[in-house]
Amino acid sequence: MPSDRIPVEPTLEELSAYLDHELDAAAQARVAEHVAGCAECTRRLERLRETVHAVRALPMETPSRTFTIPAQRRQSFRWAPLGWIGGAAAALLIVVAGVTQLHGPSFSTTAASKGAGAQYAAAPNSQVAPLERSNDTASALAQRGASANSKTVVDPQSSSRSLTISADASSYAASGIMTIHVTTRGLSSAEAASVRVLLMRETGQPGYTVRLEPPSNAPTYPVDWEAAYSISQMHLPAPVAGRYSLQVTITKSDGQSLTATLPVTITP
Amino acid sequence: MVASNKSNDDRDLVGRARRGDREAFTQLIMQYQVPLYNMALRMVGRPDDAADIAQEAFLRAWEKIRTLRDAPFKSWLFQIGANLCYDHFRRGKRYGVMPDEDQASTQTSNVLGLGFSTPDPQERAEANERTRLVRDSISALDHDMRIAIILRDVNGMAYDEIAAVLRVPLGTVKSRIARARAQVQERLQQHPDFFPTREDAHAE
Numbered sequence: 001m002p003s004d005r006i007p008v009e010p011t012l013e014e015l016s017a018y019l020d021h022e023l024d025a026a027a028q029a030r031v032a033e034h035v036a037g038c039a040e041c042t043r044r045l046e047r048l049r050e051t052v053h054a055v056r057a058l059p060m061e062t063p064s065r066t067f068t069i070p071a072q073r074r075q076s077f078r079w080a081p082l083g084w085i086g087g088a089a090a091a092l093l094i095v096v097a098g099v100t101q102l103h104g105p106s107f108s109t110t111a112a113s114k115g116a117g118a119q120y121a122a123a124p125n126s127q128v129a130p131l132e133r134s135n136d137t138a139s140a141l142a143q144r145g146a147s148a149n150s151k152t153v154v155d156p157q158s159s160s161r162s163l164t165i166s167a168d169a170s171s172y173a174a175s176g177i178m179t180i181h182v183t184t185r186g187l188s189s190a191e192a193a194s195v196r197v198l199l200m201r202e203t204g205q206p207g208y209t210v211r212l213e214p215p216s217n218a219p220t221y222p223v224d225w226e227a228a229y230s231i232s233q234m235h236l237p238a239p240v241a242g243r244y245s246l247q248v249t250i251t252k253s254d255g256q257s258l259t260a261t262l263p264v265t266i267t268p
Numbered sequence: 269m270v271a272s273n274k275s276n277d278d279r280d281l282v283g284r285a286r287r288g289d290r291e292a293f294t295q296l297i298m299q300y301q302v303p304l305y306n307m308a309l310r311m312v313g314r315p316d317d318a319a320d321i322a323q324e325a326f327l328r329a330w331e332k333i334r335t336l337r338d339a340p341f342k343s344w345l346f347q348i349g350a351n352l353c354y355d356h357f358r359r360g361k362r363y364g365v366m367p368d369e370d371q372a373s374t375q376t377s378n379v380l381g382l383g384f385s386t387p388d389p390q391e392r393a394e395a396n397e398r399t400r401l402v403r404d405s406i407s408a409l410d411h412d413m414r415i416a417i418i419l420r421d422v423n424g425m426a427y428d429e430i431a432a433v434l435r436v437p438l439g440t441v442k443s444r445i446a447r448a449r450a451q452v453q454e455r456l457q458q459h460p461d462f463f464p465t466r467e468d469a470h471a472e
Contacts, residue, residue: 016446020420022427050463051453054402055421063305064315067297067323069290069330125288127334196331 007034015045019052127211128234130227131177153260161186163258165197165248171265172231174240178264180212181226182248195223195250199234202243202263210234223250231266241268278341285333293333296341297326303423304349310418311353313407321356325349343432346423350415350433357411401462405455409448416444417452 007030010018017023018031035041149170155161161184168179182195197212218225231240244264251257278299284292304325309318325348329341336344406414419430430441456462 011446012450013443013446016449017427017442020427020445022442047453047457047463048449051449051456052421054398054456054462055406055417055449055452056424058310058399058402058422060302060306060422061309061315063301063319063322065319065323067301067319067326069293069297069327 007031009038009041010034012048015041015048018045019049125208125210126235127213128229129213130215130229149262149264151260151262153258155186155258157256158186161258163248163250163260165246165260165262167246167262167264170263171267174231174266174268176231176266177228178231179226179228180246182214183224184250187223187250187252195248198247199264200245200247201236202245208237210236236266239268241266282333282336282341285330286336293330296329296345300342300345301326304345307346307415307418307423308349308353310403310406310422311350311411311414312356313403317356321349321352324352328352339432340429343429346419346425346433347435350419353415354411398462401456401459402452405452406448408455409451413444413448413451416441417448420445421449 010031014023014027014031018028021028023031035045149168150164150166152162152164155163163184164182166181172178180197182197195214195218197214199210199212201208212227212229215225215227218227242265244266246262246264247259248261249257249259278296281292281296285296301322305318305322308321308325309315312318312321325345328348329345406417409417415434416430419425419433420427425433427438427441427445430445431438434441436444
């Protein structure tokens with residue numbers, strides 16, 4: 001075709017983007033002009049357009065279930081600790097640690113002020129990032145050694161699989177630092193799961209829950225990390241002192257989960 | 269487009285969700301569950317897997333929403349969902365071939381009668397057949413091309429939005445979509461009745 005009269009033949013990419021109106025105005029016009037004068041490209045464009053229409057005609061399917069976010073993190077921790085459980089489709093590892101109450105702004109914005117107490121009560125009221133001192137914390141836990149507070153839960157379906165949560169003490173001052181270690185054994189990467197750690201209040205004002213965020217550099221898999229948290233940064237509602245539980249839950253990619261719970265006490 | 273209104277609505281809901289408002293996040297779920305699920309469905313094929321992926325994406329989004337700064341929620345959510353689809357493939361074809369959805373069965377299914385064992389009214393059967401051919405053509409694409417054409421033609425995203433979801437340059441989006449369409453077209457053309465156009469009559 002005479003290239004002096006009509007613009008150069010558009011590429012596949014240009015035709016495709018032309019259909020989407022994703023070319024700049026000049027290119028859009030150039031393609032249109034060429035196609036108008038070229039039967040072959042008209043055919044190319046039409047066939048591509050029909051293909052696009054065919055793909056767009058795929059029905060939008062409705063999922064067979066509703067998607068939710070955990071409203072009852074706390075409840076599930078109550079019944080989950082004994083082993084892998086079927087259920088939540090999500091991959092979660094939850095460590096719930098009980099700490100006494102502190103004053104927390106996030107408490108008032110979630111549970112208190114929304115007027116939907118039941119719905120919010122179980123979700124973490126706040127979350128806290130670990131302190132950035134991984135080397136120090138590693139040695140802190142190592143120094144206190146195996147006598148530290150620790151709990152291992154074995155998967156009832158496979159005794160080679162286990163989840164362990166350790167803390168560097170069983171009792172902390174309200175102004176103290178809590179160091180925890182979370183690790184799993186016997187899980188393959190095909191069963192990879194994400195991790196969630198929670199600290200839940202058992203006495204006083206029950207239901208207050210703090211999410212302990214994993215270290216930002218912790219690999220998603222394998223699960224094996226240690227982190228230190230400032231209890232005062234957890235903004236627990238007063239009175240802070242009391243019994244808590246530290247809970248880690250891992251949910252495998254097949255939806256089964258395993259939870260380990262560790263009691264801890266916070267003193268004034 | 270309602271896009272800007274939508275993202276303004278999102279901003280409000282996202283702001284509330286960041287502060288722990290579950291109800292706000294639930295509204296975001298309701299808004300995006302169908303498109304997100306369909307993206308996953310067209311990527312991985314099996315409804316159960318797609319639902320798992322969508323559920324996991326929402327959970328992760330809920331968990332991480334505080335880390336979301338100025339990026340639009342939608343792109344971010346679909347990015348999580350797309351990554352989960354890739355994870356799904358990386359974990360291996362755990363479910364093996366899909367009996368009635370795997371593209372490899374396109375030819376053998378006619379012979380073996382696996383594809384259409386359920387007797388539908390003819391018209392519906394034809395529509396189903398077209399749907400199946402398109403679905404199979406998409407699932408024959410490599411993952412990068414597949415996600416690009418899905419985000420564009422199933423989810424109706426603009427190129428810059430797709431670039432944000434996939435974290436690739438705009439030019440890459442453009443070329444992946446084009447190549448994906450060309451390959452889908454190629455496959456569909458192998459079925460003589462798929463494009464019943466008059467051009468075929470005289471031009472070929």
